[in-house]
Amino acid sequence: MESKKKLRVFVRCPDLGLSTRALILAPDLTLRRLKLSFLPQSLLSQTLTLDSLYFCLNGKPLPDSSSLAAAGIPNSSALTLRLRLRGGGGDGGATGAESRDCYLNMYATKKPDKVDPNETRLSKWTTCALSAEPLVPPCVIDRLGNLFNKEPLVEALLHKKLPKEFSHIRGLKDMIPIHLTPIPSAADSETKFQCPITGQEFNGKYGFLVIRGCGHVLSVKALKEVESSTCLVCHKEFSNMDKIVINGSAEEVRALREMMEEERGRLKGRKEKKVGTCLSGTKHAINEKDGTLDDRKKDGGGKRFKAVDMMPAHATKEVYASIFTSSKKFDFQETFTCRSLPLGRN
Ligand SMILES: [Zn+2]
Structure with missing residues (x-):
């Protein structure tokens, strides 16, 4: 008859800021039902579902489907209800802290609160x-x-x-x-x-x-x-x-997307055309001799400014230019197995 004895369990949920409660529970109560009775309905929503929380005992996660007795929860123990971290798997499931059992269980048991279409x-x-x-x-x-x-x-x-x-x-x-x-x-x-x-x-x-x-x-x-x-x-x-x-429908959304992209392409084309005419028409350059603005078109495409022209005496041309550009070509090769980096470049 020992196993039928009720258990005194402390439940806390610091992740949601809920205060600790002491509960007297039947040993055949499942953890899922305990979750349901512990959480206020008002807290559950589309983003916070029953499945986004799980019980832990001394840091070990427990599967929802098991009863208090089956999970081996001793009298007067403290259970922690934890919020699942959204992991890299994209399923909002694994935290890496869960045992493999718990993980398998997640898929083996049918989700009772499947979303109604x-x-x-x-x-x-x-x-x-x-x-x-x-x-x-x-x-x-x-x-x-x-x-x-x-x-x-x-x-x-x-x-x-x-x-x-x-x-x-x-x-x-x-x-x-x-x-x-x-x-x-x-x-x-x-x-x-x-x-x-x-x-x-x-x-x-x-x-x-x-x-x-x-x-x-x-x-x-x-x-x-x-x-x-x-x-x-x-x-x-x-x-x-x-x-x-x-x-x-998927079909209709695809058509809308195509229309949007086509329109964006058209707009972009128009913009580029505008920039093009602007460049050839009204670009101004600084006159290098006296520092005044002059119309590039008038003097037939003025001299292009180059950083090396302003190079201080005794500077190495290549080094000075490298301050302004990153276009120096290196003669090393990258292959699909090896990312070749010259020493000191990273
Ligand atoms: Zn209207």
Whole structure:
């Protein structure tokens, strides 16, 4: 009967700043259930799930599926609930501190709180793709059809903290302000917006488009039914290129990406052309004799300034020039097995 005796266990979670609690527990309670009862529901979110925490006893990680008795937890011991460090594996799992058993267990046991696809869909349409907070105007959309609250996106962009998946957002010009039409009586429902024409809810069940010029968000159905080349809300004209599909299929996102890249290529070409004309037209050079500005074009392409011309007497030409350039060629070779570096160059 000894094994049926209840255990007194101290549970602490310094990672989340929770205070230590003394609990009397049945030995057949699993660590997972203990986790559930110890953590306040309010703390769990999309980023902090049950799986992002694990129990440790004296520094040794314990698998969630085992019971207190099976994990060999003695009476009056102190368990620590730790936050998993996001490791190099990209799965948010291994910390390197875990035993192999624990690692294998992670994959062997079926994850009970697998994400519901319906929920994922809804959250894509009702929350910011970056902050995961509910969408609250002012909202913006990127060139690929992802929805954001403007503030966290601008903040992340300013502090260069945008995750890689949003690296296509390079500046304010890549955020298109959008106008979402609120559902008047939807204060506490999850879907808060709708199509101003058809009344279809903005919940992922229907296709929606943003018109780039004015930012109005309309259902695909509305635009199909009323064939028009002007916005159905503000009557501003738009072309097919101005339509951005919101949360589109992989195929639609690929098309949007292509369009964005093509447009960037065009813009770049135009810019280079501009710089080219500027160079040949109005470049000024400093007259070397009297230090005044003179028009390079007038004197037929003035002498190019070279660092060595200003070289102090007795300086070695090569050494002096090397202060300004790094173009000296070395006659050593790199092969795929060996990175050859001359001594002292690193
Ligand atoms: Zn409009």
